[in-house]
Amino acid sequence: MGRTVAQTMHYAGAGWLIRNKRDREEGTLRMREALELKPGMVVCDLGSGNGYHSLPMAKEVAPEGKVLAVDIQPEMLEMLKERAAAQAVTNVECIVGEVHDPHLPEGSCDLILLVDVYHEFSHPEVMLKAIRKALKPDGKVVLVEFRAEDLSVPIKPEHKMSKAQIMKELEANGFALKRSFDELPWQHMMWFGKSE
Numbered sequence: 172m173g174r175t176v177a178q179t180m181h182y183a184g185a186g187w188l189i190r191n192k193r194d195r196e197e198g199t200l201r202m203r204e205a206l207e208l209k210p211g212m213v214v215c216d217l218g219s220g221n222g223y224h225s226l227p228m229a230k231e232v233a234p235e236g237k238v239l240a241v242d243i244q245p246e247m248l249e250m251l252k253e254r255a256a257a258q259a260v261t262n263v264e265c266i267v268g269e270v271h272d273p274h275l276p277e278g279s280c281d282l283i284l285l286v287d288v289y290h291e292f293s294h295p296e297v298m299l300k301a302i303r304k305a306l307k308p309d310g311k312v313v314l315v316e317f318r319a320e321d322l323s324v325p326i327k328p329e330h331k332m333s334k335a336q337i338m339k340e341l342e343a344n345g346f347a348l349k350r351s352f353d354e355l356p357w358q359h360m361m362w363f364g365k366s367e
């Protein structure tokens with residue numbers, strides 16, 4: 172791949188994910204608006220952490236839709252469950268994944284969102300294969316990654332990705348770029364569908 176895989180963000184640092192200024196810094200509301208979620212959708216928040224995005228997405232797809240929140244750290248999912256209970260959100264299913272398997276049902280997802288996690292995958296190829304399998308035929312996977320090309324983005328280099336690197340890895344694993352949103356302050360946002 173020609174890049175260093177970043178270390179997994181430890182659950183002890185989960186407070187950073189729900190910091191007050193996150194929307195101001197990352198444009199998280201705009202990011203979620205750009206997803207154009209609809210009631211009834213099945214959305215996976217892969218590498219959900221403590222659910223910063225899972226919970227508002229669950230509200231958007233309710234009542235029939237749901238969010239599958241997958242993380243390899245059960246502690247993150249426990250925090251997510253507590254936050255869901257406090258907000259009376261009942262349509263989030265938590266799934267403890269493994270580094271090589273998100274344990275998602277085949278053909279189940281309209282959308283799989285990966286915010287700030289793809290660069291942490293220790294087994295990116297097998298994860299992409301599993302993601303492809305978990306998508307519905309027209310399903311999309313959306314990558315949100317800190318821009319490596321932009322030195323003003325205050326994130327460590329191994330936690331950033333360039334557009335070229337994302338394209339190289341996704342195209343090599345059966346995905347085609349469908350859309351990109353270039354208005355976020357710090358991140359690339361890129362939609363991929365299954366290539367023929």
Ligand SMILES: C[S@@+](CC[C@H](N)C(=O)[O-])C[C@H]1O[C@@H](n2cnc3c(N)ncnc32)[C@H](O)[C@@H]1O
Pocket residue numbers: 179180188217218219220221222223224241242243244247268269270271273285286287288291292293298
């Ligand atoms: C930097 S956090 C981002 C959390 C969340 N996406 C957000 O934006 O608030 C990355 C999360 O991805 C999880 N993670 C890393 N590798 C994973 C994998 N192979 N499958 C599922 N989760 C993974 C980590 O445990 C961590 O909770």
